[in-house]
Amino acid sequence: MKKLYKFSGAGNDFVVIDGREGDVSAFREVPRIEALCQEFKTDGLMILGSGDAGVDFTMEFYNPDGSGGMMCGNGGRCIVAFADYLGVKPASGGVFLFMAPDGLHTGEILERPDGSTGSPTDRWIVRIKMIDVQGITPMLGGYFLNTGTRHFVKFVEDVEQVDVDAEGKALRWNEAFAPIGTNVNFVHVAPDGLHVRTFEKGVEGETLACGTGLTACALVAHHAGVPTATPGAYRLRARQDWLSVNFTPGADEKFTDVYLTGPARLVEIR
Numbered sequence: 001m002k003k004l005y006k007f008s009g010a011g012n013d014f015v016v017i018d019g020r021e022g023d024v025s026a027f028r029e030v031p032r033i034e035a036l037c038q039e040f041k042t043d044g045l046m047i048l049g050s051g052d053a054g055v056d057f058t059m060e061f062y063n064p065d066g067s068g069g070m071m072c073g074n075g076g077r078c079i080v081a082f083a084d085y086l087g088v089k090p091a092s093g094g095v096f097l098f099m100a101p102d103g104l105h106t107g108e109i110l111e112r113p114d115g116s117t118g119s120p121t122d123r124w125i126v127r128i129k130m131i132d133v134q135g136i137t138p139m140l141g142g143y144f145l146n147t148g149t150r151h152f153v154k155f156v157e158d159v160e161q162v163d164v165d166a167e168g169k170a171l172r173w174n175e176a177f178a179p180i181g182t183n184v185n186f187v188h189v190a191p192d193g194l195h196v197r198t199f200e201k202g203v204e205g206e207t208l209a210c211g212t213g214l215t216a217c218a219l220v221a222h223h224a225g226v227p228t229a230t231p232g233a234y235r236l237r238a239r240q241d242w243l244s245v246n247f248t249p250g251a252d253e254k255f256t257d258v259y260l261t262g263p264a265r266l267v268e269i270r
Contacts, residue, residue, distance in 0.1 A: 002027075006040050006268040007082060009074030010241035011208025013267065015040050016082050019047040019060075030066030037064035040268070043200070043207050046075050048082055051098075056090055057083050059100040063202025071102040071148030073130065073211015073260045080107030081124035081264035102131055102148040110261070123263045130215050130258040136223045140176060143220045147258075150182040151216035155224070159188035159195045164206040168199020185213045189226055193235035193242070194218065209238035211260050218245035219255050 002024065005016045015036045017027055024047055026032055033045050042064070049058035059079045062068045080096055090096045096107040111117050111125035130148060137144045142154035152171055156162055168184040171177075181201050188195040196217050198210040218234040228234050233246045243262035247255045 004036070004040070004270045005082065005266065006042060006270075007078035008265045008267050009078045009209065009211065010238045010243060010262050012044075012072075012074035012210065012238075013040070013042040014072075014075055014078055015042050015045045016078065017045070017047050018082075018086060020050045020057075028060070028062070033062045033066045034064060043203050044072060044075060046072075046079050046082075048079055048086075051088075051091075053099075054091075054097065055099045055104070056088060056096045057098050059098055059105075061101060063200075065202050065204070067202050069101050071100050071105075071131070071212055073128065073148070073213075073215055074209055074262070074264075076100060076105060076107065076128045076211065077124075077126040077260070077262060078264045080109065080126045080128060081266070083107075084109050084112070084124065085266060100148070105129055105131075113266075123265045125261065126264050127259050127261040130212070130260055132254065132256045133215075133219055133258060134252065134254040136220060136253050140171070140174065143223065144177075144182065145216055145219065147212045147215045147219070149212040150177070150180065151185060151213050152177070152182045153185045153187060153213075153217050153220040156186050156188055159186050159197050162186045162197060164197050164199050168206065169204070172199055172201050172204075183210060183213055185210070185217050187217045187221070189221070190237075193237055194221055194226070195237045197239065208240055209243070209262075211243075211262070214238065214243055215245050215258060215260050219247065219258075222247070222249055222255075223253065
């Protein structure tokens with residue numbers, strides 16, 4: 001019987017499985033994914049696989065409806081924390097190299113629950129490198145881009161007044177994004193940072209945080225000229241945690257060295 005772990009990345013929760021040994025093929029079946037996500041009340045399921053071809057491990061991600069093939073930023077931080085919890089050691093110094101659905105990523109533990117890299121906490125603080133991003137398309141009163149997953153970003157005056165489920169669903173299924181659809185992010189520019197709410201496809205509702213969505217919001221904020229205290233860096237408030245996105249802007253709307261930093265917690269083991 002495989003142990004099942006529940007991790008939370010800024011409120012974005014996942015069932016996580018160690019798939020390095022034994023047969024985990026049943027956990028890739030849609031009915032099993034749907035059942036586990038409902039039972040654990042999570043936003044997805046991930047499988048950590050064995051490292052090969054120069055990587056420390058692999059990351060498989062599935063939405064609650066069983067769909068996969070995309071990156072999840074909060075999931076990426078959680079699976080790095082999970083690898084650390086399991087005792088996986090990075091082959092290259094203190095930085096993990098892992099393969100996710102959208103390609104290679106790095107992950108670095110900045111803080112551990114035991115306080116070994118800082119003051120004692122109940123969480124990991126993890127920084128992961130996202131893919132390079134090129135191209136931001138203005139449309140439908142907002143902006144579309146791909147940060148490992150497709151995202152639409154719309155600025156609003158007060159994110160708390162947005163009916164995320166209704167407005168997000170309408171945009172998620174807008175014919176402009178057919179046939180795949182898109183995630184939808186609503187962003188309020190506040191004095192202390194960017195406040196974000198996200199409607200996530202696959203979940204088909206609002207999630208407490210979306211890592212690729214927060215990354216998209218930061219890049220769009222730069223594109224739109226939203227001021228920030230540190231060039232190429234934004235603080236973002238999800239529903240219950242602060243995160244940060246750092247990047248290097250380049251020519252032709254290309255962003256490199258894109259990093260997402262935030263918390264990951266181990267919530268439950270069964």
